[in-house]
Amino acid sequence: MTPVDLSTTVxxxxRRAVREDALRAPVPARVRVERTRPGGRGDYASAVALQLAGLAGLRAGEVAEILRDRLAGAPGVAGVEITGPGFLNFTLDAATGAAAHRDLVHRVREQGRRYGHGDALAGQRLRLGHAREVRAAVTADAVRRLLTAQGADVHLACDGEPDPDWARLGVGTEAYGMPQAEAPGAAHDEPRVPGAQAEALIRPVPAGDTAAALPARLGRDAARWGLLSVAGHDRAPLGPGLLAQTEANGLFRVRYAHARARAVLRGADRLGVAVAGPGEDIDATGAAGLLTLLDAHPGVLAGAARHRAPDRLVRHLDAVAAAFFDFHDAAPPLPVGEEKPSAAHRSRTALAEAAGTVLAGGLSLLGVSAPEHL
Structure with missing residues (x-):
């Protein structure tokens, strides 16, 4: 059972407790579960009972007991315990967890860079407009990529004549001349694309630089990363730090993690270490955080598309990179010294490949390259 599976189970x-009138509270859109902290009990924990207690007019402990009764015997859950004021603590079935890890890694490797793409927006035709400014153009381009990855048919437009220098940042527009909305969220004139749904203009805080100057100073990849790395209401960091090959630079961390994952595969090939196949278990030593993030990737992509927020994907990729390095240090994927290749090395190599695949796919959706070597 993955964290996403557990969240759905809770x-x-x-919903069952509300349906049975044992709990009178609105059903939340989602339930958050997280790894148990040091000293805690079980594998995962959730504060959902504390979240619902006030709305239900009950103590959190009472809500937790109601939910525990309905979670007993759930597939993949070996035990549920209540701690503190009403935290639910879950112990997962080891066999089920191993199968989930195996299926997750195989799914990522099978789907490749399209892992996390979906059809939630299939059939929707959207006309996505943006202000005539470089950050707005790059943000709209990234949002278009995210929406398209969820199945939407997106028509990109600008509220003025596009700047030809946007092409230096990988941005192209299919139409322009969209009238500006009278206010945020206001409707536009009738869409020029038959059947398309018009949206309000994308207007992040301007970059304060031109489309010609940014790639000349930072290059396309660093410029796009800087423009997309924070929410639109914050000023984009566009300083020389984006070019620094140091741990402080998020772009370098993510691309270096991808390059290291690819290096693992090259090393495995040289050493004759075969990548674990679909039927082999995955050694999760040091990889709990990484597996959780890989499992969450489809949800992150869907959320970034839904909220028109590519910065969510930026933060997620940074977290995946950090988790990959933690895993790599805790359980080296390749044999060291006189160590002979084993099933553990095969499974760790498969996990490294999956991590690199998610990083490359995410960077692609941001319009940023994922080099094999750094």
């Missing part, structure tokens, strides 16, 4: 328990 959410079903909440």
């Amino acid at each position: 959410l079903h328990a909440v």
Whole structure:
């Protein structure tokens, strides 16, 4: 069972309790579960009972007991315990967890860079407009990529004549001349694309630089990363730090993690270490955080598309990179010294490949390259 599976299981328990009138509270859109902290009990924990207690007019402990009764015997859950004021602590079935890890890694490797793409927006035709400014153009381009990855048919437009220098940042527009909205969220004139749904203009805080100057100073990749790395209401960091090959630079961390993952595969090939196949278990030593993030990737992509927020994907990729390095240090994927290749090395190599695949796919959606070597 993955964290996403567990979250869904808990959410079903909440719905069942409400349906049975044991709990009178609105059902949340999602339930958050997280790894148990040091000293805690079980594998995962959730504060959903504390979240619902006030709304239900009950103590958190009472809500936790209601949910525990409905979680007993759930597939993949070996035990549920209540701690503190009403935290739910989950112990997962080891066999089920191993199968989930195996299926997750195989799914990522099988789907490649399209892992996390979906059809939630299939059939939707959107006309996505943006202000005539370089950050707005790059943000709209990234949002278009995210929406398209979820199945939407997106028509990109600008509220003025596009700047030809946007092409230096990988941005192209299919139409222009969209009238500006009278206010945020206001409707536009009728869409020029038949059947398309018009949206309000994308207007992040301007970059304060031109489309010609940015790539000349930073290059396309660093410029795009800087423009997309924070929410639109914050000023984009566009300083020389984006070019520094240091741990302080998020772009370097993510691309270096991808390059290291690819290096693992090259090393495995040289040493004759075969990558674990679909039927082999995955050694999760040091990889709990990484597996959780890989499992969450489809949800992150869907959320970034839904909220028109590519910065969510930027933060997620940074977290995946950090988790990959933690895993790599805790359980080196390749044999060291006189160590002979084993099943553990095969499975760790498969996990490294999956991590690199997610990083490359995410960078692609941001319009940033993922080099094999740094």
